[in-house]
Amino acid sequence: MLMLSVFTLHVKAQQHQCAIAKQGSSKRSLLAKAATIGQQQLMSQYDVTFHHLKLNVERNSTIISGSVRTIAKVTASGLDTFGVELHRQLIVDSMVLGNGSKPTVNRDNDFAFMILPNSLTTGQAIDVTIYYHGDAAVKASAAIGQGFSTGVSGRWGNEATWSLSQPYSAYEWWPCKQSLQDKIDSVFVDVTTSNENKVGSQGLLKAVVSLPNNKVRYEWKSFYPIDYYLISVAVAKYVEYKTYARIGGDSIFIQDYIYDNPQTLITFKPVLDQTAKMLEAFSEHFGMYPFATEKYGHAMAPFSGGMEHQTMTSIGVIDFGIVAHELGHQWFGDHVTCKTWKDIWLNEGFATYTEYLAAEWLKLGTQAQEMTDNHSRIMQAPGGSVWVADTTSVSRIFDSRLSYAKGGAFVHILRFEVNNDSLFFAFLRQYQQQFAYATANTVEFKTLLEQMTGKDFTQVFNQWFYGEGYPTFDVKWNQVNDTLYLKSKQTTSSVATPLFVTPVELLVKRSIGDTIIRVNQQQNDQLFKIPLKGAATFVQLDPNNWIINQATVLKDININGTNELGLAQINFRYYPNPASSTITIESVSQPIQSAQITDITGKQILTSINSVIDIASLQQGIYILTIKTVDGRTSAGKLLIKN
Numbered sequence: 001m002l003m004l005s006v007f008t009l010h011v012k013a014q015q016h017q018c019a020i021a022k023q024g025s026s027k028r029s030l031l032a033k034a035a036t037i038g039q040q041q042l043m044s045q046y047d048v049t050f051h052h053l054k055l056n057v058e059r060n061s062t063i064i065s066g067s068v069r070t071i072a073k074v075t076a077s078g079l080d081t082f083g084v085e086l087h088r089q090l091i092v093d094s095m096v097l098g099n100g101s102k103p104t105v106n107r108d109n110d111f112a113f114m115i116l117p118n119s120l121t122t123g124q125a126i127d128v129t130i131y132y133h134g135d136a137a138v139k140a141s142a143a144i145g146q147g148f149s150t151g152v153s154g155r156w157g158n159e160a161t162w163s164l165s166q167p168y169s170a171y172e173w174w175p176c177k178q179s180l181q182d183k184i185d186s187v188f189v190d191v192t193t194s195n196e197n198k199v200g201s202q203g204l205l206k207a208v209v210s211l212p213n214n215k216v217r218y219e220w221k222s223f224y225p226i227d228y229y230l231i232s233v234a235v236a237k238y239v240e241y242k243t244y245a246r247i248g249g250d251s252i253f254i255q256d257y258i259y260d261n262p263q264t265l266i267t268f269k270p271v272l273d274q275t276a277k278m279l280e281a282f283s284e285h286f287g288m289y290p291f292a293t294e295k296y297g298h299a300m301a302p303f304s305g306g307m308e309h310q311t312m313t314s315i316g317v318i319d320f321g322i323v324a325h326e327l328g329h330q331w332f333g334d335h336v337t338c339k340t341w342k343d344i345w346l347n348e349g350f351a352t353y354t355e356y357l358a359a360e361w362l363k364l365g366t367q368a369q370e371m372t373d374n375h376s377r378i379m380q381a382p383g384g385s386v387w388v389a390d391t392t393s394v395s396r397i398f399d400s401r402l403s404y405a406k407g408g409a410f411v412h413i414l415r416f417e418v419n420n421d422s423l424f425f426a427f428l429r430q431y432q433q434q435f436a437y438a439t440a441n442t443v444e445f446k447t448l449l450e451q452m453t454g455k456d457f458t459q460v461f462n463q464w465f466y467g468e469g470y471p472t473f474d475v476k477w478n479q480v481n482d483t484l485y486l487k488s489k490q491t492t493s494s495v496a497t498p499l500f501v502t503p504v505e506l507l508v509k510r511s512i513g514d515t516i517i518r519v520n521q522q523q524n525d526q527l528f529k530i531p532l533k534g535a536a537t538f539v540q541l542d543p544n545n546w547i548i549n550q551a552t553v554l555k556d557i558n559i560n561g562t563n564e565l566g567l568a569q570i571n572f573r574y575y576p577n578p579a580s581s582t583i584t585i586e587s588v589s590q591p592i593q594s595a596q597i598t599d600i601t602g603k604q605i606l607t608s609i610n611s612v613i614d615i616a617s618l619q620q621g622i623y624i625l626t627i628k629t630v631d632g633r634t635s636a637g638k639l640l641i642k643n
């Protein structure tokens with residue numbers, strides 16, 4: 001989901017030089033709806049396998065009527081009550097079991113339930129059709145607006161009725177179980193409407209059935225697992241625009257529903273035509289488009305952003321960034337969904353980063369500016385973590401600075417830390433494969449990242465993800481003969497994270513050509529001695545905007561290696577620490593000749609010339625690791641062994 005804030009509107013307008021119509025302002029209530037614990041517990045006793053929505057919807061009204069059939073498998077013994085979430089404003093006409101019986105319908109605020117004639121046991125199927133009607137314009141609790149809305153496009157004048165259920169608003173327009181971890185195996189959506197309208201929804205359009213009284217029924221069927229909040233309808237007078245992406249021998253259908261207005265398609269065609277190229281590039285890097293046998297597409301609706309409804313994004317503003325963002329969600333959000341809303345960055349951080357990647361892969365050349373804007377946005381406040389501690393606040397879950405901008409910047413940092421693009425994207429493909437059509441949380445993501453890269457990312461997550469703020473580097477440099485001295489002093493914006501141990505790139509402009517040097521800052525104050533031929537004329541920190549930071553870099557002739565005693569002379573790092581089986585040593589500035597481990601009394605325990613050292617035989621305790629580089633310098637650090 002992407003809501004255009006005033007900030008992003010401003011930036012996008014600057015970037016794309018286009019006017020963007022913003023439809024009113026989004027109202028976001030502070031408290032999110034969730035079923036009571038007891039109701040959630042009741043619903044956790046069944047696993048939804050199928051929904052069939054049969055609805056009547058018009059393009060200028062939030063009045064809704066129809067039925068939703070639910071087939072579920074019982075997952076606990078003795079299920080005697082079946083219930084679903086449905087807003088109290090919607091009236092249940094009946095609940096009908098598969099055998100035709102109609103138990104009494106009970107309501108408990110936003111919950112509708114019935115006592116089953118016979119209690120069911122694990123593995124049994126339950127088949128219930130709920131008939132209901134009412135006005136679904138109930139409140140504003142979705143991430144953008146409310147669950148079910150109708151409106152008129154300010155720019156085009158077209159009417160539309162559309163749903164937007166993320167995170168907890170599906171129950172405002174259809175009876176459902178709002179559980180991220182219970183994906184529905186397949187879903188059919190039939191909508192009856194006036195015959196000048198079209199209806200966009202999930203999967204493939206299997207039939208358009210003409211009905212009496214100038215009505216028509218759109219019948220959509222999808223056979224891919226789907227989360228409750230990704231089921232949608234969009235109803236308006238649309239024209240259909242078709243393109244195809246080509247991947248290997250396959251072609252993937254892209255079906256856009258654009259306002260039936262002489263200027264709308266002409267205006268957006270150049271951007272819509274980029275969708276196929278994006279889909280091809282994303283498939284190459286993330287793995288095949290997850291819904292390839294069905295389709296992808298957009299259905300326009302008058303809200304200020306986009307929403308990644310599975311196989312058919314609802315979209316209010318069509319520009320390159322939003323199209324990329326919502327398409328990216330088909331992998332990060334729809335195919336692999338965040339397991340809890342605390343893990344929303346796995347949806348939104350990645351979708352934000354796919355805007356950057358699309359610009360990189362389609363060679364727009366705007367990605368550097370995009371990351372600069374992202375970083376500026378993040379640094380508007382000194383603190384805040386990507387991690388969402390409070391999921392009762394919809395505005396915190398979808399905080400554009402933290403879940404989007406910082407989430408996206410964090411993915412960029414992970415790519416920098418991995419420092420190997422083919423490995424990084426292989427990891428993303430593996431993540432997509434391992435959690436395909438299911439959900440993942442942050443710990444599962446990190447575990448797989450560590451398995452794939454062989455590196456410990458605990459510190460990286462503690463600093464940039466769970467931690468807060470950003471580092472400011474005050475760098476002074478000087479060159480003496482063939483040595484570049486860099487004195488880097490790091491302060492941070494938040495006491496929550498007093499130090500960011502991080503690789504840092506430095507661009508050095510010099511007489512014999514520019515070069516990029518990568519150092520690892522491991523202390524707040526650190527001196528780097530870097531062999532460098534050619535006269536340096538200028539040094540810039542983080543020229544590729546890998547990390548969120550502010551920096552000043554100045555030449556200072558007092559920095560010459562003799563005035564900075566006590567600072568680390570060699571730039572090296574080792575991990576994991578604590579360690580139990582092996583440690584890996586890396587040096588950036590100079591190759592390592594040997595490493596030595598001594599205990600705290602100074603007694604030598606082992607020496608090695610390898611960069612990976614087996615320490616499994618060491619007793620638990622504190623040791624000193626001393627390394628010697630090929631140019632004869634030594635440096636030491638503390639090593640903790642834990643068995």
Ligand SMILES: [Zn+2]
Pocket residue numbers: 001002325329347348351
């Ligand atoms: Zn999004």
